[in-house]
Amino acid sequence: MQPEITFVVPAYNVAEYLPDCLESLLAVPVAKEIILIDDGSTDNTGEVAQHFFRLHDCITLIRQHNQGVSAARNRGIALARGRFVQFVDADDILRNQAHYPDWIEFATQQKIDIVKTLIQWVKHNGEHLTTQSPYHQFNGEGYVSHGHDYWHQMLLGNWFPSAVNGFYRTQLLQQHDGLRFPEGLSHSEDALFFADVMCSQPDIRVLEIKQVGYVYRHRVNSASHSLDSNMRGCVSTCEIVKLLWQRMEWAKQRAMQPENQAHWQRMHKHLISTIAVQVMVLYDRYYVYLNETQKASVRHYFTPELLALIQPFSKIDIIL
Known part of the structure; x- marks a missing residue:
């Protein structure tokens, strides 16, 4: 059964x-x-x-x-x-x-x-x-x-x-x-x-x-919640944001096609918002607690394109 x-x-x-x-x-x-x-x-x-x-x-x-x-x-x-x-x-x-x-x-x-x-x-x-x-x-x-x-x-x-x-x-x-x-x-x-x-x-x-x-x-x-999780959490969440960005670009391409266009337009919009939320999470929960050497090693994740994307949604000032 x-x-x-x-x-x-x-x-x-x-x-x-x-x-x-x-x-x-x-x-x-x-x-x-x-x-x-x-x-x-x-x-x-x-x-x-x-x-x-x-x-x-x-x-x-x-x-x-x-x-x-x-x-x-x-x-x-x-x-x-x-x-x-x-x-x-x-x-x-x-x-x-x-x-x-x-x-x-x-x-x-x-x-x-x-x-x-x-x-x-x-x-x-x-x-x-x-x-x-x-x-x-x-x-x-x-x-x-x-x-x-x-x-x-x-x-x-x-x-x-x-x-x-x-x-x-x-x-x-x-x-x-x-x-x-x-x-x-x-x-x-x-x-x-x-x-x-x-x-x-x-x-x-x-x-x-x-x-x-x-x-x-x-x-x-x-x-x-372990003591060494800040760096791992920051890098992991940054990688998740990169993968969400790939999904966003894919949804944008699908939204240009007639099949299920409305669905993919909604998905594209939601993915943009999700990326913005995740960036705020990684910054507020992990990035701000890193030392200067650690911050320097992950700063490349915060590309100009990413910062421009999340700027309309950001409720915090991201200072790199």
């Missing part, structure tokens, strides 16, 4: 948190598979993963040399057998699992490509920090929109193109070879993946759920 959903769980040195994560996935009351990828852990993550693998037939355990979260997720996409696929970081948990059967049934009947739930952020000890607000204002529990409208609302509101808060139609990801995470980059990879998904076809449909479905644990010693 085909699983209703595949959970892809990259795990690297998360032995302390992995049991809670896996228990939250196992509590989802639908036919499921869990692809657990031990990405070269050096702590007891492998032993914890092996323990759960032995106990539960729905878990597939893969071990690989450390290649990063994107490579692990891409491997999961290729192997996924579920109707839908969700990416879960191994130090986080799901919430409101009892609603998954209804969400999946509705998404299947209405030919939904992406289901997005709200994210709750908690501290290391589980103390609540904040909860994401919906991008659309709507009554009821869910709202269906076209992909370009959801993207537009994200750009107007709190830009957070996370890949984990919700699930994707597996066929959509598997039938488009380009719908993969950029390997070798450690920050901002979700932004490029989000843009690629939204550009993949003109009729993308998104279901936004007004319930928390994902709990993100804020860890100061995680990969995205």
Whole structure:
């Protein structure tokens, strides 16, 4: 029997948190598979993963040399057998699992490509920090929109193109070879993946759920918050901006052709805005914290063309 959903769980040195994560996935009351990828852990993550693998037939355990979260997720996409696929970081948990059967049934009947739930952020000890607000204002529990409208609302509101808060139609990801995470980059990879998904076809449909479905644990010693992450974050986000620029140029060319012209015009416009947002993120979050030598090594990314593109959108003064 085909699983209703595949959970892809990259795990690297998360032995302390992995049991809670896996228990939250196992509590989802639908036919499921869990692809657990031990990405070269050096702590007891492998032993914890092996323990759960032995106990539960729905878990597939893969071990690989450390290649990063994107490579692990891409491997999961290729192997996924579920109707839908969700990416879960191994130090986080799901919430409101009892609603998954209804969400999946509705998404299947209405030919939904992406289901997005709200994210709750908690501290290391589980103390609540904040909860994401919906991008659309709507009554009821869910709202269906076209992909370009959801993207537009994200750009107007709190830009957070996370890949984990919700699930994707597996066929959509598997039938488009380009719908993969950029390997070798450690920050901002979700932004490029989000843009690629939204550009993949003109009729993308998104279901936004007004319930928390994902709990993100804020860890100061995680990969995205380590002390040496500023330089890696800056370079990685700069490379993501370069790739988004390529997508923007491609969308501009497609917008000149009669086929799906309106779609590609919207995509071109949204990609410009996305580039502007990502540049502000990399400058405010990473660049300003670099020393002078580090700044000099990445300054070439801020080309005159890029600065001119983002100038109408910039809410901060970029001083190089």
